[in-house]
Amino acid sequence: MISVQDLHVTFNPGTPLERRAVNGIDLTLQEGEFATVIGSNGAGKSTLLAAIAGDVAVERGRIEIGGRDVTRQAPARRAARVARVFQDPLAGSCAALSIEENLALAAMRGARRGLASALNAGRRALLRERVAELGLNLEDRMGDRMGLLSGGQRQALALVMATLAGAEVLLLDEHTAALDPGMAEFVVELTQRLVKAHGLTTLMVTHSMRQALDLGTRTVMLHEGRIVLDITGERRSSMDVDDLVAMFRKVRGGEELDDDSLRIG
Amino acid sequence: MSAIAFWGAVELGLIYGFVALGVFLAFRVLDFPDLTVDGSFPLGAAAAAVAITAGWDPWLACLLAAVGGALCGLVTAFLNVRFGILNLLASILTMIALFSVNLRIMGRPNMAVLNRETVVTPFYDLGLPDHLVRPAVLAVLVLATVLLLARFLASDFGLAMRAAGANARMAQANGVNVGRQIYCGMALSNALTGLGGALFAQIAGFADVTSGVGTIVVGLAAVIVGETLFRTRIMLVALLSVVIGSVVYRIAVQLALSADLLFLKASDLNLVTAVLVTLALILPKLRARRKAVQ
Numbered sequence: 001m002i003s004v005q006d007l008h009v010t011f012n013p014g015t016p017l018e019r020r021a022v023n024g025i026d027l028t029l030q031e032g033e034f035a036t037v038i039g040s041n042g043a044g045k046s047t048l049l050a051a052i053a054g055d056v057a058v059e060r061g062r063i064e065i066g067g068r069d070v071t072r073q074a075p076a077r078r079a080a081r082v083a084r085v086f087q088d089p090l091a092g093s094c095a096a097l098s099i100e101e102n103l104a105l106a107a108m109r110g111a112r113r114g115l116a117s118a119l120n121a122g123r124r125a126l127l128r129e130r131v132a133e134l135g136l137n138l139e140d141r142m143g144d145r146m147g148l149l150s151g152g153q154r155q156a157l158a159l160v161m162a163t164l165a166g167a168e169v170l171l172l173d174e175h176t177a178a179l180d181p182g183m184a185e186f187v188v189e190l191t192q193r194l195v196k197a198h199g200l201t202t203l204m205v206t207h208s209m210r211q212a213l214d215l216g217t218r219t220v221m222l223h224e225g226r227i228v229l230d231i232t233g234e235r236r237s238s239m240d241v242d243d244l245v246a247m248f249r250k251v252r253g254g255e256e257l258d259d260d261s262l263r264i265g
Numbered sequence: 266m267s268a269i270a271f272w273g274a275v276e277l278g279l280i281y282g283f284v285a286l287g288v289f290l291a292f293r294v295l296d297f298p299d300l301t302v303d304g305s306f307p308l309g310a311a312a313a314a315v316a317i318t319a320g321w322d323p324w325l326a327c328l329l330a331a332v333g334g335a336l337c338g339l340v341t342a343f344l345n346v347r348f349g350i351l352n353l354l355a356s357i358l359t360m361i362a363l364f365s366v367n368l369r370i371m372g373r374p375n376m377a378v379l380n381r382e383t384v385v386t387p388f389y390d391l392g393l394p395d396h397l398v399r400p401a402v403l404a405v406l407v408l409a410t411v412l413l414l415a416r417f418l419a420s421d422f423g424l425a426m427r428a429a430g431a432n433a434r435m436a437q438a439n440g441v442n443v444g445r446q447i448y449c450g451m452a453l454s455n456a457l458t459g460l461g462g463a464l465f466a467q468i469a470g471f472a473d474v475t476s477g478v479g480t481i482v483v484g485l486a487a488v489i490v491g492e493t494l495f496r497t498r499i500m501l502v503a504l505l506s507v508v509i510g511s512v513v514y515r516i517a518v519q520l521a522l523s524a525d526l527l528f529l530k531a532s533d534l535n536l537v538t539a540v541l542v543t544l545a546l547i548l549p550k551l552r553a554r555r556k557a558v559q
Contacts, residue, residue, distance in 0.1 A: 053438070074442070075437050075438070076437050076440050076441060076442040076443070077440070077442075079437070079438055079439060079440035080440055083438075084438045086434075086438075091432070091434055091435060092435055092438070093432070093435060094427070094428050094431040094432045094435060094436075095431070095432075096427075096431045097424075097427060097428065097431065098498075101424060101427075104421070104424060105424050105425065105428050105436075105439055105441075106439050108421050108425075108439075108440070109439045109440040110440045111440075113420075113421040113422045113424075113425050113441075114420065114421055114422060115417065115420040115421070115422055115423075116420060116421060117416075117419055117420060117421075118419060118420055118421045118423070118424040119419065145498065161439070165440075
């Protein structure tokens with residue numbers, strides 16, 4: 001479960017570069033709920049995810065994961081319960097380490113790392129099995145450097161890494177945006193499969209209206225650091241991409257009206 | 266080059282093998298350009314010299330030097346992690362401070378450690394010529410260190426350290442406390458350098474505050490030469506190649522200095538070092554270009 005209450009994040013506060021990235025967001029995701037997040041550039045989507053993961057400091061508000069307050073918890077400690085996949089396929093894994101070393105690292109997320117061998121026979125077999133499930137024929141290349149793989153392969157492995165250590169929450173930040181269409185489709189399918197299999201509470205930022213409606217059970221639209229649309233259930237299932245785009249336009253148009261009214265007022 | 270000169274070069278190369286392993290850990294594993302070694306090497310030498318002169322067991326003196334070196338690394342890491350001082354600058358600050366610290370430790374710029382019990386002394390009775398005993402003992406020590414280090418870097422903790430250096434963001438997202446890894450890595454790196462300093466003091470028979478100047482270049486030279494000779498992904502081989510690089514570097518320097526044709530004097534050492542390191546840096550690029558042309 002994720003619970004975000006009255007969240008405010010401001011970059012460079014008190015300077016000419018001050019920017020209110022998140023401006024009062026309240027959002028609760030029940031356990032196992034899968035929500036997609038859309039919004040124009042600078043709407044605060046990535047900042048919301050970064051705040052939940054602990055990468056950016058929260059100015060005001062409260063973040064709970066699984067009922068526990070993590071607002072001030074260091075990102076590395078939070079990682080025990082929060083798994084992430086980044087937009088940049090190169091960001092989620094170490095190019096210089098082998099596939100199995102990357103996976104072994106992720107398998108210990110949240111656990112105490114000691115001096116036991118990271119690649120003992122038992123773990124090797126387990127990791128190989130998980131990679132084989134992908135069907136990308138990577139299980140015979142476990143010793144290869146991660147840097148030799150394509151972006152799509154790395155992103156698929158990043159998803160496997162995210163689900164190795166039993167996280168409660170999965171944060172996906174446009175994780176298919178940098179992939180070619182075929183691979184993006186594969187990663188989307190894999191995402192659905194893994195989220196379901198592990199019962200993960202998932203927040204997925206996307207630029208694709210199609211993905212926003214097709215994936216998960218809830219769609220949230222952000223604008224200027226606030227939630228302007230939060231649809232679920234029948235209302236969502238009766239909606240098509242055109243409706244969503246129309247709403248997206250309306251929200252942005254509304255902003256212009258607001259400005260005018262301010263000027264008139 | 267005489268046999269004595271050759272084995273002398275091997276001996277020095279093995280001593281600096283510890284430094285090279287430390288530099289490898291900082292530069293290659295942690296991606297932390299660390300000049301602290303210019304201070305922690307003479308610190309190790311000074312601590313060992315003082316301890317041995319005070320009648321300490323030489324192994325205990327080595328341990329003391331390693332702990333002292335680790336503390337130096339922790340100071341640099343503290344400046345970098347806690348206060349966000351640029352890594353290179355943080356290490357320069359520690360290095361400069363250590364010059365004074367080392368003078369304090371010895372109470373004078375240099376001191377002799379002659380006719381004292383060292384880690385090598387018991388092995389002189391084995392029947393081997395003295396100039397072979399020293400490299401043999403050092404080789405065993407450095408090999409043991411390589412094995413321990415390879416095992417460490419293959420552990421969960423070591424893997425986290427490698428990830429912290431290679432991709433800090435990814436490491437953090439996987440629950441690795443990157444700051445803590447920098448503390449541990451820098452402590453370990455400079456402990457190895459301090460140990461190298463302690464062995465140097467015992468085998469060369471003196472400790473000198475200025476003996477640290479250029480330690481980083483020598484360490485880096487060893488790493489680069491090693492990487493040029495053996496390009497590998499296997500950690501154990503990479504660590505071994507760094508030690509071999511250190512020995513090869515010393516032999517190359519000895520050859521350059523002893524070749525009458527080259528008109529070089531001992532005082533040309535730094536110039537020779539710079540040229541050798543530059544060559545080692547250029548070689549892989551030339552090789553890559555030739556490959557690209559083909």
